[in-house]
Amino acid sequence: MPELPEVETVRRGLAPALEGAVITDARLYRADLRFPFPPDMAARLIGQRVVSVERRAKYLLIRLGSDDILLSHLGMSGRYRIYNETPPVLETHDHVELMTDGGMTIRYNDPRRFGFMDLFSSEAMASHKLLADLGPEPLSNAFDGASLGAALDGRNTAIKVALLDQRVVAGIGNIYASEALYRAGISPNRKARTIKGLRAERLATAIRDVLNDAIAAGGSSLRDHRQTSGELGYFQHNFNVYGRGGEKCPGCDCSGAIRQVVQGGRSTFYCAKRQR
DNA sequence: CCTTCTCCCTGCAAGC
DNA sequence: TGCTTGCAGGGAGAAG
Incomplete structure (x- = not known):
């Protein structure tokens, strides 16, 4: 699913439910997603107050009062769903569940399990393998x-x-x-x-x-x-x-058809007239 | 270092 | 209808 806008949308949904709340329970319904969960992840989450829900690239970064950071990547099919009342029975591919002292239940569901989570101290963030080499945030002043x-x-x-x-x-x-x-x-x-x-x-x-x-x-x-x-x-x-191969280019001043090609193993869509 | 390729997993749509 | 095939928004790791 998710590129930056989708992850940011999820972040904006999670923040009001989590920021300032205490995680009263954390349940893992399997031992891994794409990678194994860090050892004792659930235990290290329980009792922690959430300081902030942030985003870097396509990663969600949940800062905890213990100075740990819970990193979550949605892979291609990961979703978070928030329930502010008794949640329905678990659905297929619900893998992780967090409860808060505010009465919220937050569920992570990921059919393809390309997503993953990690938990590490904030000092380790700068050298974290997945974060260290990332380029600038495109919506920040560092990007032009x-x-x-x-x-x-x-x-x-x-x-x-x-x-x-x-x-x-x-x-x-x-x-x-x-x-x-x-x-x-x-x-x-x-x-x-x-x-x-x-x-x-x-x-x-x-x-x-x-x-x-x-x-x-x-x-x-x-x-x-x-x-x-x-x-x-x-x-x-x-x-x-995107996804419009063969259709007419929507540009007002050209009449080309949108081409679909494969680059680096992934589909690319473009108009050969407008794009040079 | 740069670039390309394969693989991880499930669901879905298209084609037969 | 039911089966097979290919494809899907990501990224790590290996190989060239």
């Missing part, structure tokens, strides 16, 4: 055309493939890579190292705009994404190219 151009300098891969590299910019996945390139008018096949100057500015702006628009719509719900309330996101209706 100049920094994007610098990150792409010397890279021989196609720009679409480079955008999926979390070291270049954090949080973009397969959908928003295609959408951002469409908005920027840049071909996904263009060599990454040729993106600089004004072209890099255009791409950086397009990335920020598409991510902000998607967050405002509650993310994109194709198969799996749900907000923590269970509501769908709506941004998929605003895709210009």
Whole structure:
């Protein structure tokens, strides 16, 4: 499911239920997701007050009063659901459950189990293997055309493939890579190292705009994404190219059909007329 | 270091 | 209807 906008949507749903609350119970219904849960994870969560629910790239970071951080990645099909009353019986693929002193039940469900969780001390965060090499947050001041151009300098891969590299910019996945390139008018096949100057500015702006628009719509719900309330996101209706191979390009001044190609093993969608 | 490839897992849609 | 096939939004790790 989740790229940055979907994870941010989940973060915004979890924050009011968790921040300031004490975790009164934590239940693991299996020993692993993609990776084994850290030893004693449930015990280390119980009794902890949640300080904040943050996001870095596609990772949720839940800071605890013990100075530990619970990291959660949603993989491709992970969902959180919040119940503020007695929850229904467990559903298939409900793997983790947290209860709070505010009477909330938070469930993590993940059919494909590509998601994972980790728990580590805040001092270990800077050197955490999954976090240490991440590029800038695209919605932060650290990200702009100049920094994007610098990150792409010397890279021989196609720009679409480079955008999926979390070291270049954090949080973009397969959908928003295609959408951002469409908005920027840049071909996904263009060599990454040729993106600089004004072209890099255009791409950086397009990335920020598409991510902000998607967050405002509650993310994109194709198969799996749900907000923590269970509501769908709506941004998929605003895709210009993703999933629209063969359709007419929505651009007002061109009549091309949207092409679907495979790059780095993943589908890319673009208009060859608008994107150069 | 950079780049490409394979694999992890289940669900779903399309094709037969 | 039922079966098979391919594909899906991510990322680690190995190999080239």
